Every structure is written in structure tokens, then in C-alpha cells.
Amino acid sequence: MNPSLKQLRYFVALAETGGFGRAAEIVHVTQPALSQQIKELETILGVELVERLPRGVRLTRAGREVLERSRRIMAEVADLERAARMTRGLSGRLRLGVIPTVAPYLLPLALTRLRARDLTLDIRVREAQTEALLADLEAGRIDAMVAALPVAEPNLAVTPLITDRFVLAGTPGRLARWAEGRSALRPDALAPDQLLLLDEGHCLADQALEVCGLRGRGRVDLGASSLATLTGLVAEGFGLTLLPEIALRAETAAAPGLALRRFADPEPARELALIRRAGGDDGWVAPLAALLGEAGAELLDSARAVCA
Structure with missing residues (x-):
């Protein structure tokens, strides 16, 4: 037996x-x-x-x-069940993982497009940090995930979606003081004590430290669990932070006292991608990536209207 x-x-x-x-x-x-x-x-x-x-x-x-x-x-x-569900392309049940610094901004637009494409599509979404989503992907609990590159896990297939640039956020006065006397704004000029970050474990916090050339957090660490909390702190004058473009439309509407400044070229950015286990495409990856990319492009367009 x-x-x-x-x-x-x-x-x-x-x-x-x-x-x-x-x-x-x-x-x-x-x-x-x-x-x-x-x-x-x-x-x-x-x-x-x-x-x-x-x-x-x-x-x-x-x-x-x-x-x-x-x-x-x-x-x-x-994986076998997923392949059987999606033999006709993007149909059946889709289990999608999305990191927290993307989900609140991309999903409302993306899910609207997915529903418009096929009302019968059964969409299940899991929001979690990159490490947890990679474990879910490996175990077959999700079909694909949207996260920032790079990912170090083997046996994964990556479809790029958008380049999401970072802008500097703070109160008008704090931004003006920081920029005073600088001919070009560069992230590596930020000091650890000026920069507020998300809690440890969020890949966005690690990326912010990397683009600013910082080895650790400042003495005053008000690490937040969400970009909404972080934006609220910064809008009240508790420091400066880096915000991704896809978040600008939502976060500036929620925090009217927030000011934004773009960095000089080359602007710091993160690459967002659709990540799945290698093999077993069956025609669903391309249409899903296209819909996600369209939603992301709309957010980037609105971000440039908010912060030219």
C-alpha cells in the first residue's frame, strides 16, 4: 500500500x-x-x-x-490542479500573492480589469511580505506573485511589469531645508536620522537603505507597518521618507500636508514583476502580466501628475 x-x-x-x-x-x-x-x-x-x-x-x-x-x-x-484550471488561458481560479507596498495601490485597478475581462474568473488574493509569498509559491498555495526584484529563489520565471521610481516625501518646510544649497537631489545625501522606514522585513525598507547607501536605521526609528502609517508620520513632520510612484495618488490624497520632490537622474527605482514557478504557463501569464502592467502604467501616469 x-x-x-x-x-x-x-x-x-x-x-x-x-x-x-x-x-x-x-x-x-x-x-x-x-x-x-x-x-x-x-x-x-x-x-x-x-x-x-x-x-x-x-x-x-x-x-x-x-x-x-x-x-x-x-x-x-x-501545480497540476492549477494547470488543469488554466488550460484555456486566464480562466478558472487565480491565486495571486502581492506584497503590501504594492497591493493597496495596484489591486483595485488590476482586479477591475480582470473582472471586466472575465466575470467568471475566481480571484483569490494573498497580501504578505516577499519571503512568505515565495514560500507559498514553492508550496503551490498561490499561482503567482507580484513583488520587487531581485528574488534569489531558483526555479522561478519572472515577467517584468513596471519600473516604480522613488520620490522624497516630507513636509514643505523640511524638504526645503534639506534641499537648500543642493544643486541636485540625490538619495545618498540623506542621513539615517532623517529617514523613516517601514518595519524590518519589508523589502521596500531594504531597498530604501540600499539606494541611500545607508548601512542601518537612524537613532529615531519610527518604522511603520504600512505606507499609509509612514506617510501620516512624515506629513506631521517626523522625518523624510521614500515613496514609490504607484502610492502617490492614494497617499497624497490621504495626507494633504505632504510635499514631494523628485531626485536627479538617474532616479532611484524598484522593478516590479510577476513571478511564478517555472513551467506550466498554458497561456495565462501573458494576459495577466498585460493587465497588471496596464494598471501599473495608469498609476505611474497619475504619479507624474502629482509630482512632475
Whole structure:
């Protein structure tokens, strides 16, 4: 007898939650039913997969090996299901991941275009940081993700979408003082104590440090969990920050006291792309990338109207 996909799915849930009760909730079965399936899986494989502890479980050496292979199998099954759903191009169910510094701005326009193209398209969106989305992509929990390049993971296919430039944001007075006496505005002239960043883990914060040539954050670190919070802080005079062009239309409307200045050429920027597992296109990637690119281009046009 061979292990079943159900048993592998139950085992992955158990390994990821560390307990039978929580795992049973995730896979929507009773705890005894899940426990029985795990025992059957251990019998089939002839090894003990988990050590039963008073408060949860711990994977054995064999269990860690089986977990790694189970995840690969489940990812391949998810990829098979995705390919079957999208044999007619961009149709069926689409599971899209988007990083937080893109999602609030790009998704409203992009989803409107997707709905206009096909009202029957079942769209599922997950907003999370790049590292979490890459894990979801590898596990087959999402079909594709929109994020900033570069991504270091292998076996990925990348379709460029837009070049999203950064502008300097702050109060009019603070921007004027910072620019005074400078013939050209360059990000590497910003000091760490002037720059407010998103919380650690956001790729935009790392990119801001990189383009400014900074090795770390300043003494006053008001790291925010969203660009909206960051913009509000800056508009009240708490410092300066870098904002991507796609956010300008929304954030300037929400913070009327915010002033913006463009940097001298070459302007710092990030490259946004549609990222997926390599292979298995089946005609859905090109139309999806085109729709996302059109939505991004509209945001860039509006950004230049806000900050010429």
C-alpha cells in the first residue's frame, strides 16, 4: 500500500502546527481521525514520523525527511490542479500573492480589469511580505506573485511589469531645508536620522537603505507597518521618507500636508514583476502580466501628475 495524498496533507499540517488539535482544525477533521491517519502513514512507511510529547509533537529524523518530500509532492499536485484550471488561458481560479507596498495601490485597478475581462474568473488574493509569498509559491498555495526584484529563489520565471521610481516625501518646510544649497537631489545625501522606514522585513525598507547607501536605521526609528502609517508620520513632520510612484495618488490624497520632490537622474527605482514557478504557463501569464502592467502604467501616469 502507498501513502495517500490525504495522509501526506494531514502530516504536513501536523508538522507545521506542532499539535494534533490544531492540525485537525486546519484540515477540517476530528483529532482522532487525523491521529489514525498519521498512524497508518507511519505503518505504511515503516518508520516513526513524530514523537508524541505532553504538549504537542516533535518530528523524528525520518519525519523531517518525509516532510520535505511531502511538501514537494503537495506542491506538484497543486501545480497540476492549477494547470488543469488554466488550460484555456486566464480562466478558472487565480491565486495571486502581492506584497503590501504594492497591493493597496495596484489591486483595485488590476482586479477591475480582470473582472471586466472575465466575470467568471475566481480571484483569490494573498497580501504578505516577499519571503512568505515565495514560500507559498514553492508550496503551490498561490499561482503567482507580484513583488520587487531581485528574488534569489531558483526555479522561478519572472515577467517584468513596471519600473516604480522613488520620490522624497516630507513636509514643505523640511524638504526645503534639506534641499537648500543642493544643486541636485540625490538619495545618498540623506542621513539615517532623517529617514523613516517601514518595519524590518519589508523589502521596500531594504531597498530604501540600499539606494541611500545607508548601512542601518537612524537613532529615531519610527518604522511603520504600512505606507499609509509612514506617510501620516512624515506629513506631521517626523522625518523624510521614500515613496514609490504607484502610492502617490492614494497617499497624497490621504495626507494633504505632504510635499514631494523628485531626485536627479538617474532616479532611484524598484522593478516590479510577476513571478511564478517555472513551467506550466498554458497561456495565462501573458494576459495577466498585460493587465497588471496596464494598471501599473495608469498609476505611474497619475504619479507624474502629482509630482512632475
